[in-house]
Amino acid sequence: MRSFLMAVPMTLAAAPLLAQDATEGSGTLMSLQTNLMFWTLLIFLVLFFLLSKLAFKPITAAVEAREKSLEEALAAAKRDRDEAARLLADHKQQLDAARGEAQKVIADARAVAEKLRNDVLEKSRAEQTAIIERAAQEIQREKERAVAELRREAVEMAILGASRVIEENLDSDKNRRLVEQFLSTVRAPKGMA
Amino acid sequence: MRLRTLLAVVMAVAATAAVPGRALAQDTPLSGPRQAPEQNPGLKHMLGPADLIMPHITDSRTMEIPWFNRDWSREIRLPSWPVQVGGRTIDLGPTKHVVFMMLAALLCLVTLIGAARAQARATRETGHPKGFAAGMESVVLYLRNEVFLPSLGPHGDGYIPFVLTLFFFILFMNLMGLLPYGSTPTGNVSVTAMLAICSFIATETAGMIALGPMGYMKTVVYWPSDMAVAVKLPLTIVMTPVELIGKFTKPFALTIRLFANMIAGHVIVLAMIGLVFVFGSWLIAVPPIAMAVGIMILEVLVAFIQAFIFALLAAVFIGQIRAAHH
Numbered sequence: 278m279r280s281f282l283m284a285v286p287m288t289l290a291a292a293p294l295l296a297q298d299a300t301e302g303s304g305t306l307m308s309l310q311t312n313l314m315f316w317t318l319l320i321f322l323v324l325f326f327l328l329s330k331l332a333f334k335p336i337t338a339a340v341e342a343r344e345k346s347l348e349e350a351l352a353a354a355k356r357d358r359d360e361a362a363r364l365l366a367d368h369k370q371q372l373d374a375a376r377g378e379a380q381k382v383i384a385d386a387r388a389v390a391e392k393l394r395n396d397v398l399e400k401s402r403a404e405q406t407a408i409i410e411r412a413a414q415e416i417q418r419e420k421e422r423a424v425a426e427l428r429r430e431a432v433e434m435a436i437l438g439a440s441r442v443i444e445e446n447l448d449s450d451k452n453r454r455l456v457e458q459f460l461s462t463v464r465a466p467k468g469m470a
Numbered sequence: 471m472r473l474r475t476l477l478a479v480v481m482a483v484a485a486t487a488a489v490p491g492r493a494l495a496q497d498t499p500l501s502g503p504r505q506a507p508e509q510n511p512g513l514k515h516m517l518g519p520a521d522l523i524m525p526h527i528t529d530s531r532t533m534e535i536p537w538f539n540r541d542w543s544r545e546i547r548l549p550s551w552p553v554q555v556g557g558r559t560i561d562l563g564p565t566k567h568v569v570f571m572m573l574a575a576l577l578c579l580v581t582l583i584g585a586a587r588a589q590a591r592a593t594r595e596t597g598h599p600k601g602f603a604a605g606m607e608s609v610v611l612y613l614r615n616e617v618f619l620p621s622l623g624p625h626g627d628g629y630i631p632f633v634l635t636l637f638f639f640i641l642f643m644n645l646m647g648l649l650p651y652g653s654t655p656t657g658n659v660s661v662t663a664m665l666a667i668c669s670f671i672a673t674e675t676a677g678m679i680a681l682g683p684m685g686y687m688k689t690v691v692y693w694p695s696d697m698a699v700a701v702k703l704p705l706t707i708v709m710t711p712v713e714l715i716g717k718f719t720k721p722f723a724l725t726i727r728l729f730a731n732m733i734a735g736h737v738i739v740l741a742m743i744g745l746v747f748v749f750g751s752w753l754i755a756v757p758p759i760a761m762a763v764g765i766m767i768l769e770v771l772v773a774f775i776q777a778f779i780f781a782l783l784a785a786v787f788i789g790q791i792r793a794a795h796h
Contacts, residue, residue, distance in 0.1 A: 306528060306733070310660045311560050313529060316568040317655075317664035324575045324639055329631035332582035336610050337630075339586075339593045346597075 435460065522747075523740040527733055529658050533566040534651050543651065567655040574642035574655065582606065582638060613637060613781070621785040623792050629785070632672055636665065637781035644732060644773030648766060656776070657732035659725060666721035669784040673720070677791035689794050690714065720787050724780060731776045735769040 439456055537544030550563035564572075585606035589599040599607055618633050619626055640656055647654025655661045678686045687693075692709030694702060742762040746755045 306524075307659055309663060310529060310565070310658075312562045313565060313567055313655075313658060313660040314664040315562055316564060316571060317661045318668070320568075320571050320575050321635070321639060321665065321668060324578060325632060325635040327579055328582055328635050328638070332579075332586045333610065333631045333634055335586040335590055336582075336607055337614065339589055339599075340607065340611055343593065343598065 431463065432460075522744060523737060526653070526740055527657055527736050529565045529567045529653075529660075531563070531565055533569055533653070536651055566653050567658050567661060570646045570653050571643060571655040571661065574646050575639060577642050578635075578638050581642075582610075610634065617778075617782055618785045621782060621789045623789045626785075626789065626792070629672065629676060629788050633781045633785045633788075636669065636784055637777050640665065640728065640780050641773060641777035644777055645770070647732065647736060648769055648773065654732050654736065656728050657736060659729045662725045662729040663721075665728070665780070666724040669724060669780075669787065670717075670721040672784065673787045673791050674717075676788045677794065680792035681794065685794075689791060690717070720783075724783060728776050728780050731772055735765060735772055739765050739769070 435456060439452070442452055531550070532545050532547050534543040534545055536542060548564050548566070548569065550561045552559050553562045585603045588601075588603035589607050592599040592603060598604070613634060614630050618630055622629050622633075643655045643661070646652045647657060656665075674686075677689055681689065690710070690713060692706045692713055694705070697705070739762045742758040742765065745758040
């Protein structure tokens with residue numbers, strides 16, 4: 278642009294050569310008038326200078342500023358929307374994660390409860406068995422004690438009976454044998470033991 | 471709406487006053503060195519319509535201004551300013567067209583700078599301009615973004631003020647001729663030639679800036695890089711004058727197009743009105759005047775179109791040379 282401005286005065290200098298000197302002042306239709314060309318150039322350059330500086334530059338600058346602010350607003354809106362979308366996605370993800378976590382916690386709890394229940398059941402079953410076992414042993418012991426008691430009692434009774442018998446027929450070996458024999462038959466049925 | 475009404479009023483006034491009072495009353499003296507019938511009363515009745523048309527479309531040292539007398543006009547003589555240039559005396563005094571050119575420039579300045587100021591103020595206050603400033607802004611923006619920038623090519627912003635100035639200056643000069651007592655500076659070949667020379671210089675300078683000295687020389691001397699020298703040499707001899715002629719044809723076409731378009735409309739309007747005086751009857755007056763009004767309305771359109779075409783072509787030429795790669 279600057280060299281353009283520099284070039285114009287050269288044409289101004291050349292203008293008289295270009296113009297066939299027209300009739301003084303008023304020309305015919307197709308003649309070039311030096312003075313009019315000079316004024317055209319002068320006025321055009323002044324106008325060009327003033328308009329560029331005072332009209333076109335401010336108008337363009339204002340429009341560009343407005344365009345820029347609009348673009349910025351658009352960009353900001355887009356940024357905000359993206360941000361919002363990102364946040365939404367984040368939240369969704371977090372929600373999903375939380376839901377998964379909850380699911381897992383519930384599943385874990387369920388598993389623990391199951392295990393606990395099984396353990397408890399197992400233990401109670403074992404205890405039950407143990408109690409039954411113990412009871413059976415107790416019964417067995419009681420029975421054995423009762424049998425021994427009974428036997429002792431029987432022996433006492435037998436002795437008592439025998440002593441009676443003895444009182445009747447004193448010292449009869451035959452009798453004693455008889456008693457022993459009897460007692461052995463008493464022990465004989467094993468099912469009673 | 472207001473603008474349209476204003477335009478209609480201006481049109482009506484312009485159409486009725488296109489032939490100033492002096493032409494209506496043919497017995498008043500006609501100015502200029504070629505017409506001096508007051509010295510020779512015998513010549514008076516020999517004045518044909520062409521003698522009335524020519525002073526209206528050519529430049530002169532005198533101009534008419536509105537005046538309260540029988541003719542509603544008064545002739546004033548413009549000052550002369552003789553300047554010594556290289557041994558020759560050139561009168562650089564303003565002429566009728568210079569005065570109207572100054573007026574057009576002044577209107578340009580007032581309109582555009584006013585619009586810029588209003589736009590700046592409105593933008594500060596509300597963020598966007600309104601009314602006339604918004605209109606001017608949209609015109610400037612449309613021309614810049616939709617017309618000139620695409621023609622100028624990439625990074626053509628630097629040439630925008632130049633083509634915009636061309637457009638508005640030419641537009642206002644074109645419209646000057648539609649005013650009563652007005653005259654169209656762009657209807658003078660000297661003015662359009664100077665504007666075309668400006669655009670020519672801008673074009674060549676743009677070429678030098680965009681292409682560099684060697685690149686620019688290639689737009690003058692035809693020298694394709696992808697040919698054998700034996701082929702290139704005869705081609706160059708033939709094509710270089712063609713390229714040169716092409717360079718000078720463009721401003722020449724610009725000159726003639728604008729000048730002829732502006733002259734033509736005025737000649738038609740004046741011829742229409744001249745019909746009334748040729749027939750010398752009130753009865754015959756209505757159709758020519760109606761037609762003259764129609765042509766005047768067309769002239770408004772032409773004023774805009776020609777300004778647009780001149781500026782657009784200037785932009786296109788600049789864009790062409792900037793994109794020139796041989």
